[in-house]
Amino acid sequence: MKIGELARQAGCSVETVRYYEREGLLQAALRDQSNNYRHYDNAHVDRLMFIRRCRALDMTHEEIRVLLQARSQPDANCGTVDALIDAHLHHVQARIRELSMLEKQLYDLQSHCHANRATRDCGILRELEQAEEGENSTLAISSSGHLAGSHAH
Structure with a gap:
């Protein structure tokens, strides 16, 4: 099958397939000598679906590599x-x-809002300005940064 069919079967874009190939998570496909099209088989579909399930669980590429390696050794111990x-x-x-702490901070910040005021009198903006200046505020600046659905291990 061609890359578009693989992407359709896996429920992703062609660019996602190419990306996982570049990252080494998905084996490169054989190429047709006459037109250089990639040709995939059912093993590619199975592996791509496995990768997508792992990503749906927010696993890193390194974690996925470990799981793919374990998957390729069916008789090995599954302790890893x-x-x-x-x-x-x-x-x-x-x-x-x-995220719970972030939610609390946002509720605290929202409590400073008094609707129907000019922005120069906005309690939320004032709190955010104080947080920038390091003054006492309901906002704590975390050294871990904002969460964006990925992690560092």
Whole structure:
């Protein structure tokens, strides 16, 4: 099958397929000598679906590589897989705590809003300005940065 059909079967874009190939997560396809088109088989579909399920669980490429390696060794001990999921679960729990703190900060910030005022008198803007200046404020600036759905391990 061609790249477009693989992408359709996996529910992703052609660019996603190319990206996973560049990243080394998906094996490069054989190319037709006459037109240089990529040709994929069902093994590519299975692997791409596996990768997409892992990404849906917010796993990093490195975590996915470890799981793909384990998947390629069906008789090996699965302790590595269990340890990876355990570490990933701890990371997700930490993110949930951070997101809960972020939610509280946003509610606190929102409490400074008194509707129907000019922006020069806006309590939210004032709080954000104070946070920039390092004054006492309901906002704590985290050294971990804003969460964007990825992690560093």
